[in-house]
Amino acid sequence: MSTLRGRLFALLAVLGTVTALAVGGATYVSVRAEADALFDYQLRQTALSLRDQGRVAGDEAAALTDPSFDYVVQIWSVQGLELYSSRPQGMTEPLPARAVLGYSDLRLGGQAWRVYSAATPMRVVQVAQPLAVRQKLAALAALRSIVPVAVALPLVAAALWWLIGLSLAPLARVVQAAQSGGANALHALPTDGLPGEIAPLVESFNDLLGRLSTAFDAQRSFVADAAHELRTPLTALKLQLGLLRDSAPGPQQDEAIDRLRAGIDRAVRLVEQLLALARAEPGAAAADDPLDLAELARQAVADVQPLAERAGVQLSLTAPDPLPLEGDAQALRGALRNLLDNAVKYGARQVQLSALRGPRGAPLLRVDDDGPGIPAEQRERVFDRFQRGDDTGVEGSGLGLAIVRAAARQQGAVVRLTESPLGGLRAEMAWPG
Structure with missing residues (x-):
């Protein structure tokens, strides 16, 4: 499996190599062009230095005939009389007697030459150099100029590998922290020093x-x-x-x-x-089907009606309009049944269920009763599991309101307990508008 460090290094290495090749190639071409210009300058300076001399001195003649000197020098009088001529080893033909003033290229004996000719009223000087020698020297100079790039490339690659590892060190600490924990370890992972993307x-x-x-x-x-x-x-x-x-x-x-x-x-x-x-607990799968809250309210009233009749409780429903919603019909019906069941069991004589729209048009379920109610300081506590009211004579497990809150949260609603206009308790399940 490839690592992030390896991927980054490979991409940056390819980018660095391409850049180095481009820079090296441009440097090579540039240095060769400058070397050619320098050789042309030397060729011209040599010709000009000999143009104004009356004769070639002995020491100069000896230097010009040195085998290591790769220039060819020829001097003629204006009448065409050869005054001086040097011919290095390997040169089979002399330079042509008819010179082209300035720079020119010619071939002698299958070899290319670069020639510069200068004239005065008294003489003509022609200096030539083999192109192969010029190109060899220019290539050597260009190669020497790109050696630092070639040497620096592996050093930059090593530094790049180290820097990528240093940048990913916080992520490595996160991985180590995640791997060091046991199967039940749920502690938070460290976030210190992490890059903004991670x-x-x-x-x-x-x-x-x-x-x-x-x-x-x-x-x-x-x-x-x-x-x-x-x-x-x-x-x-x-x-x-x-x-x-x-x-x-x-x-x-x-x-x-x-x-x-x-x-x-x-x-x-x-x-x-x-x-x-358990079905209403956070994380449990919940249905998301289209339903009508008004119809669910009617079904919940029908479920609790037998219990209300035995207890002598008047159970009524107000649901004038359909209330379309997407949610879990079974969970919501069970939550409504628990609210009505609690109201009937805990001494109410009148229980009213309303399915309507709230102030912002969102669905709202409301259960009002005229029972003893719940003190304000205890209303939050009664939502705890197995928490029952003060009337211990009523049979129950203390799970009804816990189920109601869990089902409401699962459906994206909230449950509130307040005082009812009937004198008892009002329980509301409201959806956000």
Whole structure:
């Protein structure tokens, strides 16, 4: 698997190599052109220095005939009489007697020459140099100019590798911190020194770890509370089963059977509420189907109507218009059923459910009752799991309002408890406008 450091280094190395080749090529061409211009200048200066001399001195003649001297010098009088001529080794033909003033190129014996000719009223001087020699010297000068680039390239590559590693060191610390934690480690990863492109990713990951930690804590608390709450009804069922076994046939046995049936019903109700709460927990998959809140309200009233009739509670519904929404119909119906069930159980004589639109046109579900209500300082606490009201004579598990809040959050709504105009409690489930 390729690493980010390797990818960055490869891309920068390719870019650096292309740049170095371009710079080196441009330098090579430029230095060769400057070398050619310098050689032309030397050729011209040599010709001009000999043009004004009356004769070639002995020491100059010796220097011109030196085998290492790669220039050819010829001097004629204006009458065409050769006054001086040097011919280095390997030169088979002399320069032509007819000179072209200034710079010119010619071929002698299969070899290219660069020639400069200068004239005075008394003589003509012609100096030539083999192009092969010029090109060799120019190429050597150009190559020497790009040697520093070639030497610096691997050094720059090494420095680039080190700098990339130094820049990615904070990310390496994040990786090490993530790998060092155990399977249950949900601590935040370090964000110190992270580059601006990586920091948002790590911060988002830390937020995810925080949410996971909160969810796991809630799950552990839920499992512990559920185990505690289930222990009581199961123990009661065992006792009632023992009483049923020991009772004689007749009214005593029938009473024991009724108590056992009621205990089973309570246990089933508790398990159903626990499952409903688990489905409404954060992170649980929720349906997102089109539904009508007014129709859900009618179904919830129909579910609770038998309980209200047995308790002598007047249950009414106000839902004049359809309220289209996308959400989980089962979760919302269960939340409404719990709100109505609580109102009926806790002493209300009149319960009214309203499905309407709020001030901003958003859907709003409202349950009003004329019961004893809940003191303002306790209204937030009653949303906790297994938290029941002050009336301990009412059967229940204390999960109803916890289910309502969890379902509302899952559907993007909020739940509020306030005083009702009927004198009791008002519970509202509102969606943002």
